[in-house]
Amino acid sequence: MRIRAAVSAALASAGILLVGWQSGVHVADTRSAVAAAATGNQASGAGTTDSSGTASSGSAASSGTTDSSGTAGASGGAGAAGAAAKAGGTYDGDVVQTRFGTVQVQITVKAGQITDVTALKLTDAEGRSVQISNYAAPILRSEVLQAQSADVQTVGGATVTSDAYLTSLQAALDAANL
Amino acid sequence: MQQTSEPRLRARTFTCMGTVISLTVSADAHKAPQAAADELEAATAVVERLFTELDSIFSLYRPDSEASRLVRGELALPEASGEMRARYEEAAEWRLLTEGAFTPERPDGALDLSGIVKGHAIREAGMSLLALGMANWCLNAGGDVLVGGSPNPGTDVPWRAGIVDPADRRTLLAGFPLGGAAPCSPVGKTADGGTRVALATSGSAERGDHIWSVTAGTAEFRQVSVAAVDVVTADVLATAIVAGGVPMLNRATAMWDIEALAVRANGELLATGGFRR
Numbered sequence: 001m002r003i004r005a006a007v008s009a010a011l012a013s014a015g016i017l018l019v020g021w022q023s024g025v026h027v028a029d030t031r032s033a034v035a036a037a038a039t040g041n042q043a044s045g046a047g048t049t050d051s052s053g054t055a056s057s058g059s060a061a062s063s064g065t066t067d068s069s070g071t072a073g074a075s076g077g078a079g080a081a082g083a084a085a086k087a088g089g090t091y092d093g094d095v096v097q098t099r100f101g102t103v104q105v106q107i108t109v110k111a112g113q114i115t116d117v118t119a120l121k122l123t124d125a126e127g128r129s130v131q132i133s134n135y136a137a138p139i140l141r142s143e144v145l146q147a148q149s150a151d152v153q154t155v156g157g158a159t160v161t162s163d164a165y166l167t168s169l170q171a172a173l174d175a176a177n178l
Numbered sequence: 179m180q181q182t183s184e185p186r187l188r189a190r191t192f193t194c195m196g197t198v199i200s201l202t203v204s205a206d207a208h209k210a211p212q213a214a215a216d217e218l219e220a221a222t223a224v225v226e227r228l229f230t231e232l233d234s235i236f237s238l239y240r241p242d243s244e245a246s247r248l249v250r251g252e253l254a255l256p257e258a259s260g261e262m263r264a265r266y267e268e269a270a271e272w273r274l275l276t277e278g279a280f281t282p283e284r285p286d287g288a289l290d291l292s293g294i295v296k297g298h299a300i301r302e303a304g305m306s307l308l309a310l311g312m313a314n315w316c317l318n319a320g321g322d323v324l325v326g327g328s329p330n331p332g333t334d335v336p337w338r339a340g341i342v343d344p345a346d347r348r349t350l351l352a353g354f355p356l357g358g359a360a361p362c363s364p365v366g367k368t369a370d371g372g373t374r375v376a377l378a379t380s381g382s383a384e385r386g387d388h389i390w391s392v393t394a395g396t397a398e399f400r401q402v403s404v405a406a407v408d409v410v411t412a413d414v415l416a417t418a419i420v421a422g423g424v425p426m427l428n429r430a431t432a433m434w435d436i437e438a439l440a441v442r443a444n445g446e447l448l449a450t451g452g453f454r455r
Contacts (some may be wrong), residue, residue: 023432112193119326136430139449144439146341146455147353153187153329155203155350156382157321157342158401159296170318171349174200177189 088112093119189217190222193442194229195296197320201225204329214373221310225303225317232302235261236295249288254335262291269294277429279422280414297378297413300324304409316356322378323358324409334358339377344401344441350361351455352439354405374437374452380416382443386389398423401441405452406434424448 061103077155088110149155155170165171186205190379191198195206201222205214244262247253255266267280269291284290295434296319304324307315316337325337336358340350357375382397402419406412415430419440422429427448437452 009216078233107200118445120347134436134450136431136440136448136450139447139454141351141447143455144352144447144449144453145354145431146348147338149340150348152338152340152350152353153342154200154259154316154318154325154337155319155342156323156354156377156379157347158344158379159197159320159322161196161320162193162198164347165320169340170200171198172438174189174191177187177202 182205188218190218192226192229193308195233195237195249195299198278199225199229199320200316200318202316202318203312204327204331206314206331217310221315224306224310228303228306228415229299229319232261232295234250236265236291237260238290238323240340245289245291249290255289256345260451265291265294265298268410272396272418275433276418276422276426277415279418279426284415293417294410294414296320296322297410300376300409300413320378322409322413323356324376326375328358332419341379341403344381345445351441351447352403352449354403354437354439354453356405374411375406376407377403377405377414378412379403380411380413382420397421398443399440399446400443400445402427403439404430405437412436 003101003118090106090108092109093105104120104122107114108118149169149172153171153173155168157168160170187202188205189200189202193199201218203214203218203221203328205211209217226323233243234240235243235421236244237243238249242245244253244259248258248262253274255263256264266282266289270278272280272294273363277306280290280293282291282293300317300319300322301324303317304326305318309328312326313329314329316323316325316329321342323337324337325339327334329337336357339356339361341352341354343349343351353375354377356377357373379401382399382400396421396445399420402416404416404419406414406415413437415434415438419430419438428437431438431450437450438448439450439453442448
């Protein structure tokens with residue numbers, strides 16, 4: 001029961017977290033998302049309030065939202081996930097419509113702990129998928145924006161001394177434009 | 179946005195703060211060549227005076243600077259000039275925002291605002307250029323870049339900046355488009371990089387970057403470049419990421435509207451979407 005409550009709460013807070021990032025202070029608009037992420041279980045209602053308070057500590061508006069989630073009631077999908085979560089695994093939340101687009105999250109559970117939260121669906125009002133995180137990911141050299149020294153107008157780099165400048169690419173550019 | 183011809187650029191340089199500052203402007207077809215040349219000379223003089231004045235206050239290489247007197251304990255911060263206190267306040271705020279990865283103090287506790295002064299000088303210079311009525315320019319101070327407008331006046335073609343490969347400084351690792359958006363368009367549009375006007379790069383093995391690793395031992399990143407809508411943010415965050423490693427990189431990309439390209443010590447790259455081709 002405790003684990004189930006924790007998982008349900010975590011599912012709800014994951015939803016709140018994602019929607020909270022998108023919605024900012026638009027409390028009313030996040031209600032449906034929170035409701036869908038919460039379960040019908042009374043214990044989870046309490047759990048939701050606690051965990052979301054920490055999960056979305058950056059925004060006072062989001063914690064206000066959680067109060068309504070406790071009373072707004074619930075959907076079935078997440079509840080089933082909560083029951084099965086004792087064994088661990090991945091669980092998809094409901095697809096939720098918000099004024100900012102469609103949101104669906106997936107959580108990975110191990111031993112009653114959420115180890116990962118992924119956004120399965122995240123689209124803006126025009127239905128394009130959007131990037132909410134600007135995470136810097138590993139990239140191959142061939143994948144970065146390319147530039148040839150003949151093709152740039154300025155050169156960035158860690159600070160060069162006035163001596164090192166003399167042999168720098170920037171010096172060559174400056175000389176060409178003198 | 180195909181260019182029909184190479185833009186005609188003019189550049190002037192001067193030495194300050196231990197490095198070389200380059201001001202490049204695009205030649206305006208509507209201006210007489212001599213008038214354009216005079217305008218560039220005048221603008222360079224304004225920028226140079228601004229850099230020189232700030233250097234005379236903040237340089238720790240000048241024994242007579244206000245900063246040196248502070249370090250020697252001959253002057254206390256509350257009695258320091260307004261300029262000094264303003265930069266200290268700004269740096270202290272960045273220390274909070276970066277959870278200490280950026281700091282205005284050396285490991286020995288001495289005050290060192292070098293990490294913010296160059297960015298501040300570039301920012302002030304940019305404002306002076308705009309105040310002079312100059313719309314299309316590129317200011318490069320020792321590898322940190324701020325641009326206005328476009329290299330092709332009257333278009334929204336961005337300036338093309340290259341980023342040096344720290345393993346071979348004669349080659350470029352990547353490129354990034356700076357500025358170029360029409361003046362009325364919203365700044366910080368998004369990840370396409372078109373409206374970001376500042377690009378700053380910090381390295382872990384460079385003189386003058388004043389980076390002390392937060393994590394003990396060798397720095398995780400050899401070089402970090404950050405593009406942002408303002409040059410101080412770009413400069414401070416590049417410095418903070420070199421000092422704070424991957425955790426600071428993730429924090430910076432989550433909290434600020436920036437693009438980042440980080441080169442690990444082994445040469446591997448980490449990049450946000452805006453640096454992808």
